[in-house]
Amino acid sequence: MLACVPALLASGCRKPVEPQSAIAIEYGISPQPIRVGPVAVTVKLRDAAGQLMPGARVNLEADMSHPGMAPVFGEVREVAPGQYRGSLEFAMPGDWVVLIHVTLPDGRRLERQVSVAGVTAN
Amino acid sequence: MRVPGLRRLFRWRHLRTVLQIPLLIVSVAMILDGLLGPSLAPKNLATTLSWVHFRGALVLVLLCAGNFFCLACPFMLVRNVARRFFRPRLNWPQKLRNKWLSVGLFALILFCYEEFSLWSSPWWTAWLIVGYFLTVLVVDGVFKHASFCKFVCPIGQFNFVASTISPLEVKVRDLDVCDSCGTKDCIRGRRAPGSELVVIQRGCELALFQPLKVGNMDCTFCLDCVHACPHDNIGILSRMPASELMVDPRRSGIGRFSQRTDVAALAIVFSFGALLNAFGMVSPVYALESWLAGILHVNSKAPVLGVLFALFLVMEPAVLMGLAAWLTQILGGSQRALVPLAVRYTYGLVPLGFGMWLAHYSFHFLTGLYTVLPVTQSAASRMGWNLFGSPRWTWLGIPMRYVQPLEIGFLVLGLAGSLLVIHQLAESDCAERPLRAFAPWAAVSVVLWMAAIWMMFQPMDMRGTFLAG
Numbered sequence: 001m002l003a004c005v006p007a008l009l010a011s012g013c014r015k016p017v018e019p020q021s022a023i024a025i026e027y028g029i030s031p032q033p034i035r036v037g038p039v040a041v042t043v044k045l046r047d048a049a050g051q052l053m054p055g056a057r058v059n060l061e062a063d064m065s066h067p068g069m070a071p072v073f074g075e076v077r078e079v080a081p082g083q084y085r086g087s088l089e090f091a092m093p094g095d096w097v098v099l100i101h102v103t104l105p106d107g108r109r110l111e112r113q114v115s116v117a118g119v120t121a122n
Numbered sequence: 123m124r125v126p127g128l129r130r131l132f133r134w135r136h137l138r139t140v141l142q143i144p145l146l147i148v149s150v151a152m153i154l155d156g157l158l159g160p161s162l163a164p165k166n167l168a169t170t171l172s173w174v175h176f177r178g179a180l181v182l183v184l185l186c187a188g189n190f191f192c193l194a195c196p197f198m199l200v201r202n203v204a205r206r207f208f209r210p211r212l213n214w215p216q217k218l219r220n221k222w223l224s225v226g227l228f229a230l231i232l233f234c235y236e237e238f239s240l241w242s243s244p245w246w247t248a249w250l251i252v253g254y255f256l257t258v259l260v261v262d263g264v265f266k267h268a269s270f271c272k273f274v275c276p277i278g279q280f281n282f283v284a285s286t287i288s289p290l291e292v293k294v295r296d297l298d299v300c301d302s303c304g305t306k307d308c309i310r311g312r313r314a315p316g317s318e319l320v321v322i323q324r325g326c327e328l329a330l331f332q333p334l335k336v337g338n339m340d341c342t343f344c345l346d347c348v349h350a351c352p353h354d355n356i357g358i359l360s361r362m363p364a365s366e367l368m369v370d371p372r373r374s375g376i377g378r379f380s381q382r383t384d385v386a387a388l389a390i391v392f393s394f395g396a397l398l399n400a401f402g403m404v405s406p407v408y409a410l411e412s413w414l415a416g417i418l419h420v421n422s423k424a425p426v427l428g429v430l431f432a433l434f435l436v437m438e439p440a441v442l443m444g445l446a447a448w449l450t451q452i453l454g455g456s457q458r459a460l461v462p463l464a465v466r467y468t469y470g471l472v473p474l475g476f477g478m479w480l481a482h483y484s485f486h487f488l489t490g491l492y493t494v495l496p497v498t499q500s501a502a503s504r505m506g507w508n509l510f511g512s513p514r515w516t517w518l519g520i521p522m523r524y525v526q527p528l529e530i531g532f533l534v535l536g537l538a539g540s541l542l543v544i545h546q547l548a549e550s551d552c553a554e555r556p557l558r559a560f561a562p563w564a565a566v567s568v569v570l571w572m573a574a575i576w577m578m579f580q581p582m583d584m585r586g587t588f589l590a591g
Contacts, residue, residue, distance in 0.1 A: 061515070063162060063163075063164045063165070064164065064584060065163055065239070065241070065242035065584060065585075066163065066164075066173070066241045066242060066403075066486075066584040067163045067164040067166070067169045067170040067173055067174050067241065067490065067493065067497075068164070068170065068173070068174035068486050068487075068489060068490020068493050068518075068519070069164065069489075069490065069584075070518050071164065071515055071516070073516075092581065092582055092583070093405060093581060093582075093583040093585075094582065094583045094584040094585050095242065095584060095585045097162055099162075113161075113162065117585065118585055121405060121581055121583070
């Protein structure tokens, strides 16, 4: 335990930072302001050259900031090359985090976390 | 205990270590996942196990059994190992031999929980655990006996107060045996044959002399006394829950509850803090915080939280309990002065406070019970171990519609316990007019209970800040 302390302090002193990816995951959530209930989520995937990337599989997940609460999941379909649309239903007010899970045609997996703070009741 | 086999189990001197080792391993896993794992709280061992499973299991074990979490404390395992190399030399300072420091730390933990939104931060949660280990090593590395447990540990103080409701207690089986005991090993420790200076089994490090020990306050269930007693005269025995709150004898290592303002303050933070902690998770609190921020002209959380804490933990108890104590003097004819009267009856609120903690923590525990499985699978997969396939993040727990009646039941039990204790206190305090002494404190209990019930039916709204919108 004592021997692990220096290693822990060295690795844990800074908060972990999300690694950068060459692929940009753009998103939009509507309607605004975000309230309890269904919302539409649009996703665009762009490569390093800024070109839209078709053919990916995209899934949505939303978790509350507090552990132990029910996550919600949403399917997404491609409505135009590189543009995807799906929906989520926020079940209660509070702070949520939306996870955009992307599986590219070559099998690579990406994820983007989007903080959705302060979802209010209707 | 009458259960066959358990007596032998509790006398096994390695029982504590066997319980502590798995919890130490889990603690290390929580620290590692908290510092290096996903930043999303529901996906991280540190936050999920701390704020869902540990808190919930803790209160349920305290309700059904006793302070077994202190028995299995991993911090003490590390401390005991460290003491093989570093011997403490100092006694805990006389001026700090009270609960005031731990009361402050308990309130500080509740404050930090809200200020830093600990429930949503694996990183901060991990550092809290690391900080706890380091503090134990420093305090018990410098000061003798169980100074950390008795005078510092906020979790321990919570457990001490809550275990006054527990149905089990470490106590003497036959006081006549103690009367004839000449060595008093339960507190002095068992000495090596022929050498009074060599202790081969330590006695109680929290200064609880078993023949005069009353109740569970300050008892960590460490079982040192059980192992030290040469007559096998100490065990974990059953008793009526909350019975120790109804009496006021001189308790070994503590004194009389009615003369311990610091212990009463601990009971106040415990009882009123239960409501405050739950209030922090329902929608109306954000409207209140926004309003306070407007009045104070601030845009950060700390000053608003400071005002809320002062209101809930200082002003509200002062007003309610001051009024009840004054009415008890007037109506009940109590001869006690106002403050000693309030101190005396404070302990009557502990069952209701415990009911609130139970309702709150058991809700998260039961509705998120199964989340330990996908979180553990996920943590294991990051270390290269594939446990039963991909994590099933849809595994949650018992549906809310089954848990909510249980919450109400805990609150009702808490109120019933408080009314019973207060009634007993009133009967011993104002024998001629007990109902008149009982009434003001019963009214305080009912008011707090109604506030708790109201909170249970408010929509949950867990936000890191009221400033987000």
